[in-house]
Amino acid sequence: MNTIHRMLRCMMLLAVILAPWPLLAKEAAAPEAVLTIANRDIATLRMTALGGSPELRVRRIHERLRQLDENELSKPITRSHLTIEGQKGVVYSIGERNIFVLYEGDLDPEEKMGLEETSQQVGKRFEQAIAALIEQGHGPVVARGLLFSILATALMVVLLWGIRKATTLVLDRLQEKVLSANEDTRLRWAAQGWLLVKRIAQLLLLTLWLSVAYLWFTYVLANFPLTQPLAERLSGFLVNMLEGFGEGLVTSVPGLLTVGVILFITKAANDVAGNVFQNVYQGRSLIPGVHRDTAHATRRLLGVLIWAVGIAIAYPYLPVADSEAFKGLSVMFGFMLTLGSAGIVTQLMSGLVLIYSRALKVGDFVSIGEVTGVVKEMSALSTKIINMRNEEVTIPNAVLVNNPIKNFTGAAGERGTLISTTVTIGYDTPWRQVHAMLINAAERTSGLRSQPKPFVMQKALQDFYVEYEIYAYVDRPLERIQILSELHSQIQDEFNTYGVQIMSPNFVLQPKNNVVVGKEQWFAEPAEKP
Incomplete structure (x- = not known):
């Protein structure tokens, strides 16, 4: 029995201890409410008073104000101190009607302001709100x-x-x-x-x-009086935004000035390097190890290096350098460059090999594999060539490096590109006569340079004929086919004029007459005389 009595007493004691907790929890859980009149914040109510939560107190205040007409609202506003249930407070009245009470429990402990000071501020805001309500009714x-x-x-x-x-x-x-x-x-x-x-x-x-x-x-x-607080908030937002922008701009001025000075010095250094290599290209200066054909490429490489160093030095002084967004963007671009740069780097290095080996340059007449033409453009990644059919062929630099390049212009210098054609003439024709006829034909061919003069070489003494080759220089390599065609025509006319046959048969008996075309037959139908 004693054990049972002790258990009952413990349960009753526990009930007595826990009984106030629902009320305390309810009071603690009651949210604060802001008293707003005419779109103006008057006070924040935090205390549950006379069984009313802050939200219920706000609703009651609005209900009391709705019951007042303009004449009643125009009466003077007064404040008086009171104490309810041990809580000090200030009651606000319009005329003889009490509107609301501000308790000590409604004060914000973080502001560390007393009831009297807070009540004065709340009273001013309350008076302004009532004045706006009255004015809005006019x-x-x-x-x-x-x-x-x-x-x-x-x-x-x-x-x-x-x-x-x-x-x-x-x-x-x-x-x-x-x-x-x-x-x-x-x-x-x-x-x-x-x-x-x-x-x-x-x-x-x-x-x-x-x-x-x-x-x-x-x-x-x-x-409008009722919406003036909203206008003040909007204008305050705009002013704050402009102030923040202005403060950020002023704060970033030293860094921007530093960046400007660094970039100015970088540009000056790049201009000096450009002038030096321009003088090398024009032959006015000499730098050991730098050829005039590679001066422009070296200038571009040095310019990239100078600007890279300048940007790297200026980067920490940028206003956005420390922002997380800018850091993330830099990481993303670095990752993309790492993944996609293998092929690009290969082409870039191949382009540098072509430039510094001086294998070809713009304007050279070259033959690369099955492509023969004039170099139109040399870029970091590829080279463009115009072939004999006036077609633009783009060749990656890596392909050029891996193939032999025949440059018909590189060794010619200012003389132009050298072209040639071969004829075979019998031993019964004097070789001096053949030389003279070939040179005469070349001199009458348009597109061939008169200086240096064309010349003839006897390439071989075959079993039945002598092999002659005429060499001449051209200024327009892309017209090589047309020029050769006209040269062949002039050679035929020249040899027919002097009765020398261009024929190298393996024969047993020499024909009675030379196999030539008479001048009277040069324009046989359907050919037309010029």
Whole structure:
């Protein structure tokens, strides 16, 4: 029995201890509520008083205010101190009607302000809110606000229309000037980026529209007493944003100045290097190990190195250098470059091999594999060649490095490209006569240079004939086929004129007459005389 009594007493004691917890939990869980009158924050209620939670207290205050007409709201506002259930408070009254009570439990402990000081601030805000309610009920005030709002709306429409027309006019004029440019290289380049310019202009137009609309909306709200606090918040947001932008700009000025100085020095160093290598290319200076044909390539490589060092030094001084977004973007670009740079690096290194080996340059007449033509362009990744059929052939630099390159211009220098053709003549014809006829034919061929003069070589003494080869220089290597065709025609006419046959048969008996075409038959039908 004693054991049972002890258990009952323990259970009763536990019940007594835990009984207040639901009330305490309910009181602790009661959320705070903000008392707002005429869109103005008056006070934050945190205490549950007389069985009413903060939210219920706010609803009761609004209900009391709705019961008051304009005459009652116009009565003086008073404050008086009281104590309810051991809690000190300040009661706010309009005339003889009590509106709400601010308790010590409603104070924010973090602000460390007393009841008297807080009550004074709450009283001022309460008076301003009641004044706004009274003013909002006056017809002239509302009419004036509507009139000013209508005028502001008309002004906004005119501004938006003017911005639209001005932007369209400027873009149309600029587009007409850019797209009609024929000689100005900069404007022709700008035509390629016209779409980007147009998109930027549209973005600026949208920004101006939003700015005008924002200012209009703020002004309209400020015309009515009830919405003035909203206008103040909007204007405060704009002011804070501009202040933050201005502070950030001022803070970043030293770093931007440092970046500007570093980039200025970098550009000066790059210009000095460019002038040095330009003098090497023009033959006015000499740098050991640098050939004039490789001066431009060396200048570009050194320029890339100079700018890379300058940017690396200036990077920490950029305002966005420490931002996580910029760091993430740098990591992403580095990762992409690492994955996709293997093939590009191979082509770049092959291009450097071609440049520094001086195997070919722009304007050279070359033969690479099955491609024969003139080098049009040499870039970091590929080389473009115009072949005999006026076709542009693009060859990757790695392919060029792995194939033999025949350069017909490299050894010729200023003489031009050397071409040749072969004829075989019998032993019964004097070789001096053959030399003279071949040279005469070459001199009458258009496209061949008169200086240096054409010359003839006797390549071989075959069993039945002598093999002669005429050499001449051309200025237009791409017309090699046409020039050779005309040279062959002139050789035929020359040999027919002097009765020398261009024929090397394996014969048993020499024909009675030379096998030539008589001059009277040179223009036999359907050929036409010139």
